[in-house]
Amino acid sequence: MKRFLRDTSIFILFFIPFYSISIYLFGRLVPSDFRPNILYNTKMYGTTSNMLKELRSKERIDILIVGASDAYRSYDPRLLGGNGEIIFNAGTSSQTPLQTYTLLNDNLDKLKPKLVVYEVSPVCFELDGVESTVDLILNGYSRSSTLKLLFKNPEIQALNSFLFDYVDAVLVKRHIDTFYSVKEKYMGNGYVEMNLSFNKDTTSVVKNWNPKPKQLTYFKKIIDLLKEKNIEFKIINAPSLTDRSYKNSTDFEFVFSESGQYLVYPYLKKFDPVYDFFDASHLNSNGVLKWNRIIKDRISGNK
Amino acid sequence: MLFNSVEFLVFLGFVFGFYWFLFSKSKDLQNGILVLSSFIFYSFWDWRFSALLLLSVFINYFGGLFIEEAGDQKKKYWALLITVILNLGILIYFKYFNFFIDSFATLLSYFGYHGENWVLSIVLPIGISFYTFHGLSYILDIYYSRIRTNRNILEYTLFVSYFPLLVAGPIERATHLLPQLKNKRIFNYQQGIQGLELILWGFFKKLVIADTLAPFVAEFFNNPGNYNSATLILGVIAFAFQVYGDFSGYTDIARGVSKLFGIELLVNFRYPYFSRSIPEFWSRWHMSLSSWLNDYVFMPIALRFRGFGRHGIFIAVFLTFLISGFWHGAAWHFVIWGAYHGILYIPFIYRGKGLKSMFGAKQKGIDFKDYSAITVTFIFVLIGYVLFRADSLRSALNYYSGIILDFSFQLPSFEGKIRFLITMVLVLIMLILEVIGFHHTNPISIFSSPKLRLVRWALYAFILFLIGVFMNTNVSSFIYFQF
Numbered sequence: 001m002k003r004f005l006r007d008t009s010i011f012i013l014f015f016i017p018f019y020s021i022s023i024y025l026f027g028r029l030v031p032s033d034f035r036p037n038i039l040y041n042t043k044m045y046g047t048t049s050n051m052l053k054e055l056r057s058k059e060r061i062d063i064l065i066v067g068a069s070d071a072y073r074s075y076d077p078r079l080l081g082g083n084g085e086i087i088f089n090a091g092t093s094s095q096t097p098l099q100t101y102t103l104l105n106d107n108l109d110k111l112k113p114k115l116v117v118y119e120v121s122p123v124c125f126e127l128d129g130v131e132s133t134v135d136l137i138l139n140g141y142s143r144s145s146t147l148k149l150l151f152k153n154p155e156i157q158a159l160n161s162f163l164f165d166y167v168d169a170v171l172v173k174r175h176i177d178t179f180y181s182v183k184e185k186y187m188g189n190g191y192v193e194m195n196l197s198f199n200k201d202t203t204s205v206v207k208n209w210n211p212k213p214k215q216l217t218y219f220k221k222i223i224d225l226l227k228e229k230n231i232e233f234k235i236i237n238a239p240s241l242t243d244r245s246y247k248n249s250t251d252f253e254f255v256f257s258e259s260g261q262y263l264v265y266p267y268l269k270k271f272d273p274v275y276d277f278f279d280a281s282h283l284n285s286n287g288v289l290k291w292n293r294i295i296k297d298r299i300s301g302n303k
Numbered sequence: 304m305l306f307n308s309v310e311f312l313v314f315l316g317f318v319f320g321f322y323w324f325l326f327s328k329s330k331d332l333q334n335g336i337l338v339l340s341s342f343i344f345y346s347f348w349d350w351r352f353s354a355l356l357l358l359s360v361f362i363n364y365f366g367g368l369f370i371e372e373a374g375d376q377k378k379k380y381w382a383l384l385i386t387v388i389l390n391l392g393i394l395i396y397f398k399y400f401n402f403f404i405d406s407f408a409t410l411l412s413y414f415g416y417h418g419e420n421w422v423l424s425i426v427l428p429i430g431i432s433f434y435t436f437h438g439l440s441y442i443l444d445i446y447y448s449r450i451r452t453n454r455n456i457l458e459y460t461l462f463v464s465y466f467p468l469l470v471a472g473p474i475e476r477a478t479h480l481l482p483q484l485k486n487k488r489i490f491n492y493q494q495g496i497q498g499l500e501l502i503l504w505g506f507f508k509k510l511v512i513a514d515t516l517a518p519f520v521a522e523f524f525n526n527p528g529n530y531n532s533a534t535l536i537l538g539v540i541a542f543a544f545q546v547y548g549d550f551s552g553y554t555d556i557a558r559g560v561s562k563l564f565g566i567e568l569l570v571n572f573r574y575p576y577f578s579r580s581i582p583e584f585w586s587r588w589h590m591s592l593s594s595w596l597n598d599y600v601f602m603p604i605a606l607r608f609r610g611f612g613r614h615g616i617f618i619a620v621f622l623t624f625l626i627s628g629f630w631h632g633a634a635w636h637f638v639i640w641g642a643y644h645g646i647l648y649i650p651f652i653y654r655g656k657g658l659k660s661m662f663g664a665k666q667k668g669i670d671f672k673d674y675s676a677i678t679v680t681f682i683f684v685l686i687g688y689v690l691f692r693a694d695s696l697r698s699a700l701n702y703y704s705g706i707i708l709d710f711s712f713q714l715p716s717f718e719g720k721i722r723f724l725i726t727m728v729l730v731l732i733m734l735i736l737e738v739i740g741f742h743h744t745n746p747i748s749i750f751s752s753p754k755l756r757l758v759r760w761a762l763y764a765f766i767l768f769l770i771g772v773f774m775n776t777n778v779s780s781f782i783y784f785q786f
Contacts (some may be wrong), residue, residue: 001323001490008499011760021772026772033721037772097685155308157770242677 024167049139050186061111067119074238075188079292089190097218101173116233121250125211133158199277204245223259227297235262241280304347306556330487334457341466352428362389363438367445367452383446394435402633430470441477458484467557471783473501473569473591488565501559508552514775515544516724527705535706538686542692544730549782577669579676581647586662593662601661621645640690
């Protein structure tokens with residue numbers, strides 16, 4: 001048995017660097033279509049990198065906005081401010097409750113926000129959270145935090161990205177290229193603005209909302225964390241055409257409202273499905289303007 | 304708890320630690336921890352399933368005692384009959400009740416009677432077909448005096464519930480497994496290494512081959528009307544490797560895990576797609592089921608019909624395959640798939656000296672000189688796979704018609720060709736390694752010499768790398784769990 005355990009341990013020590021370097025070389029040399037589980041430059045939003053850099057530099061924030069792309073594309077701190085508050089949008093791509101919890105847990109003590117606005121996107125409760133973890137890893141979020149995320153959500157694509165990033169930054173010392181889309185621009189304080197375009201997809205596919213139990217658990221943990229730290233919070237769901245196509249939308253309305261701080265508005269009828277959206281899930285700058293006017297008093301005035 | 308889950312790896316680590324470090328003093332302690340672990344493992348699906356498993360254990364344990372202690376042959380026969388009826392009763396209720404009711408209702412509808420909806424909402428307990436066959440082999444072997452009853456209930460419970468084989472086999476035989484449970488196991492380095500190698504190889508076949516082909520196969524079989532005939536043919540070939548990767552991968556993991564506990568399980572696959580005939584295919588595919596059917600179904604029927612000569616053999620073969628089809632699933636497409644294989648036996652029964660044995664003689668190995676026979680056999684297997692994979696008889700007919708009636712000389716056309724192509728290259732790597740490793744305990748033990756340790760480790764690392772880069776990240780169950 002001793003020999004078995006010894007050899008297995010030595011093999012693991014041999015394997016970890018072998019695997020990490022192979023992942024790095026394969027990721028660098030092979031086109032992305034031929035390496036399905038190494039995602040380092042596919043659909044990664046460089047704006048997250050800008051947001052995280054800015055977030056690290058902040059000493060204090062009055063209103064912190066968290067959530068997925070609906071958050072960083074729909075809440076413009078320039079439009080929401082007005083009473084001198086510092087508003088910061090920490091939304092990231094496909095951010096699920098698991099990553100929201102990690103971001104809040106890591107930053108609340110330092111930033112001490114008076115209010116947290118949690119933009120809840122029902123679809124993010126159905127995701128495993130890999131895309132968001134990879135997004136955080138590759139855009140320079142703290143390694144110890146992303147390592148914790150990996151343990152909480154062990155997925156091979158996230159692990160490969162972690163190893164790739166580690167070899168790239170620590171051994172090769174050549175940070176991976178950040179990918180920016182020409183269609184969007186980072187405007188500061190976490191807000192990302194899309195070039196004005198209009199939604200072409202107004203057909204809605206009726207589907208069921210099937211949240212992952214793990215995401216529901218982390219949603220509850222987020223609420224508990226905010227209550228424990230005595231931070232006021234509001235849970236909001238920005239206008240989205242896809243969110244209205246769920247057959248069982250009452251289910252997520254129920255989950256969100258259970259927190260006690262869910263703000264429901266009969267707002268969707270105020271938005272044009274073509275001219276106020278750039279796709280079925282996201283508002284364009286017309287829609288953002290309207291939405292931020294509606295929500296401003298509720299957030300900034302804290303009503 | 305699926306083998307291909309992080310939970311299982313953690314569970315395995317704990318059981319391994321407890322087994323060798325805390326419960327290794329006696330075989331009863333070792334058997335005890337394995338029984339406890341097996342019931343915990345099974346309860347991860349639904350704790351109520353464990354009660355059913357326990358019932359099966361008690362029926363066959365006490366059934367075996369009654370059969371052995373019955374004074375005369377008549378009493379023995381009655382004890383056997385009651386035990387078999389109890390076993391099959393549970394299996395029929397959980398697996399076949401709705402099939403019979405549904406078929407009966409369909410039959411009545413032909414006569415103009417449309418009855419109530421009698422179909423019940425019954426959950427199929429996972430692995431029930433497998434552990435029922437374990438129990439049946441035990442009591443039948445006692446009845447035919449091949450073995451004596453095992454009075455140690457812990458050993459018997461472990462024989463039926465042993466977690467590596469509980470949900471999808473191999474279907475073990477009392478003569479093979481029970482003797483291993485009677486002695487304390489001592490850790491063997493080589494056996495442990497072989498166990499890890501088998502687990503690694505099984506994961507490669509399941510995660511990289513089977514799971515990656517699965518979405519393509521599902522798409523082709525769900526929407527055959529959207530694809531040309533070449534794509535549909537490619538879909539059946541893909542299914543052949545999906546089901547092989549899935550089931551033989553599962554078996555490799557099961558055998559590997561068991562080796563870690565010092566217990567050997569039966570070999571279940573021996574390069575089936577290199578068979579030169581259909582009887583040879585059945586001697587290489589799901590071998591533990593084939594030998595079970597041979598001993599407990601084919602032989603008794605063949606003996607009963609021995610007066611009919613070759614016709615009697617055909618009847619026995621045909622009935623055995625019908626039962627095999629029905630065992631795989633309570634649906635007509637499985638029954639017809641079984642009948643199809645029974646019919647494929649006709650030339651082997653009626654030509655020359657006739658069929659030597661139900662599942663072919665002992666095979667020597669792989670001989671590529673017989674490539675034409677290998678190809679023809681594989682094509683016949685593929686034709687049957689359409690019935691096996693389809694959701695219903697109607698779906699299977701749609702698939703066949705998509706290949707035959709809409710035949711055209713167009714190249715395959717579907718989304719995700721690059722991923723498909725990569726997977727087929729990996730299938731080729733799998734086949735090459737399996738052929739090279741034919742004479743070894745598993746395909747990746749080809750560099751077993753201690754001098755080649757670094758080469759061996761590089762191979763392990765390479766396979767782990769392939770898993771890490773190409774595995775399908777959507778966790779999916781094993782195909783044979785539904786049987």
